[in-house]
Amino acid sequence: MSDRLTQQIEFLIEADKLKQVLRRTPLADRSRRENSAEHSWHLILAAIVLREYSAAQIDLLRVLEMLAVHDLVEIDAGDTFAYDTQDLVTKAERVFALLPADQASRLRSLWEEFEAQETPEACFANAMDRLQPLLQNACAQGGSWRDHDVERAQVLRRMAPIQSAVPAAWPLVMKIVDDFCASGLLRTTPTTVRGQGTSE
Numbered sequence: 001m002s003d004r005l006t007q008q009i010e011f012l013i014e015a016d017k018l019k020q021v022l023r024r025t026p027l028a029d030r031s032r033r034e035n036s037a038e039h040s041w042h043l044i045l046a047a048i049v050l051r052e053y054s055a056a057q058i059d060l061l062r063v064l065e066m067l068a069v070h071d072l073v074e075i076d077a078g079d080t081f082a083y084d085t086q087d088l089v090t091k092a093e094r095v096f097a098l099l100p101a102d103q104a105s106r107l108r109s110l111w112e113e114f115e116a117q118e119t120p121e122a123c124f125a126n127a128m129d130r131l132q133p134l135l136q137n138a139c140a141q142g143g144s145w146r147d148h149d150v151e152r153a154q155v156l157r158r159m160a161p162i163q164s165a166v167p168a169a170w171p172l173v174m175k176i177v178d179d180f181c182a183s184g185l186l187r188t189t190p191t192t193v194r195g196q197g198t199s200e
């Protein structure tokens with residue numbers, strides 16, 4: 001094989017490790033936690049199905065490319081809990097360097113675009129990244145919200161990209177959040193930590 005093809009094959013084999021990265025979000029049936037590769041696939045499917053609700057014109061192929069690579073860094077960084085702001089900055093980029101330089105640069109730029117949330121495609125992709133675990137947590141009787149004692153304000157901050165990028169879905173988001181608050185599975189007030197204010 002050519003050196004280029006060898007690098008590309010090595011990258012694809014390395015990417016298989018994403019299937020071993022367990023996320024905190026359970027499957028909808030609560031049978032187990034999903035892995036990051038399953039999550040990425042589900043986001044791609046969601047983007048295909050829900051593209052008509054994007055608030056802006058988008059290049060769907062670019063969205064799909066972003067979603068396919070957005071969690072590859074978790075091969076090195078592991079899953080970062082969406083409601084743990086310190087872990088959100090834990091990222092690694094070694095995996096992109098396995099590719100030929102031109103492809104490494106392109107995939108890294110897609111990842112950076114996703115993280116920056118500045119283009120219509122990145123905003124829509126991030127909305128899908130928020131909506132999918134919301135739906136799974138709802139189906140799984142609170143899922144990671146219940147397991148990690150998450151509060152309403154945290155969820156709404158995390159879901160904010162949906163409101164602007166896919167506004168048609170926002171009433172559903174609010175209904176799910178309000179229903180879980182009413183049931184007591186989602187806290188409505190911050191936790192006080194030994195007189196030091198809130199946990200945030």
